[in-house]
Amino acid sequence: MAAPRLGKVQLQIMQVLWQSGGATARHITDELSKTSPIAHSTVQTLLRKLEAKGAVTHEIVERTFVFRPLYQESEVTETVTRDLLTRIFGGSVYGMVAHLLKSESVSPDELRRLRTLIDKEGKK
Amino acid sequence: MAAPRLGKVQLQIMQVLWQSGGATARHITDELSKTSPIAHSTVQTLLRKLEAKGAVTHEIVERTFVFRPLYQESEVTETVTRDLLTRIFGGSVYGMVAHLLKSESVSPDELRRLRTLIDKEGKK
DNA sequence: GGGGTCGATCTACCGCAGTAGACGAAAGTA
């Protein structure tokens, strides 16, 4: 099992791929440029680096590379979340949730859904 | 207010400082070496880098540097947690907590305490 | 006083993310 360390932009690229299932470098550049401009060659470089570490693969469709994610979203979410949980909160889920409730504004509706979630979890 | 990005070892150094209030480089080296060996000069280099970005300061006590943290623990916790929340969970506290409950094993006792916490939060 | 110890500094290197220009090939277009 890989413990994939992804940079900030690399993660954004993966997110575009997860969302679309597969995309050309051009599509990714366009998507990322919506929020902040980035050179096409930068995206291509990062895609090659991602491929080098096994995060993505590509196939050629009409002379153009179509990239597909190899890392699963759940896998990456897992890794980075557990990493934070361990390093910052000493592994305490309670500590982490407590911090979230204290420092982030959570709507009453979200709180309700959280309570439901926890109840369901307790019944398992 | 700084939103400082700290590396892995840099964070460990800060944690030693938060725990002790203030410490010499030697003390930090010893503490960190308990888990994995690290050269004293590495710690010193990182301390200088941390000082350069305003994360720590030092005073001289009997010809030895005693370092003190300038970044507050809460501040760093805040920054990195919100960073993850935003980048991975699109800002959804619910999404993040749901992931934690699903992928981390949470004891019944912890679940109870979490429910209590949420109830308290709902009453505010 | 001379050698060992300890602290701080200097310097240098590696790895990786991010950045992007330059270049060449191919394909469409006027």
Add this chain to the structure above:
DNA sequence: TACTTTCGTCTACTGCGGTAGATCGACCCC
């Protein structure tokens, strides 16, 4: 056919975290 666009590759550089050896100065002990 010649121009333009698009794509992928090559190359290179910056910044930063992490790594640590080499060195210098001060202090302590015999």
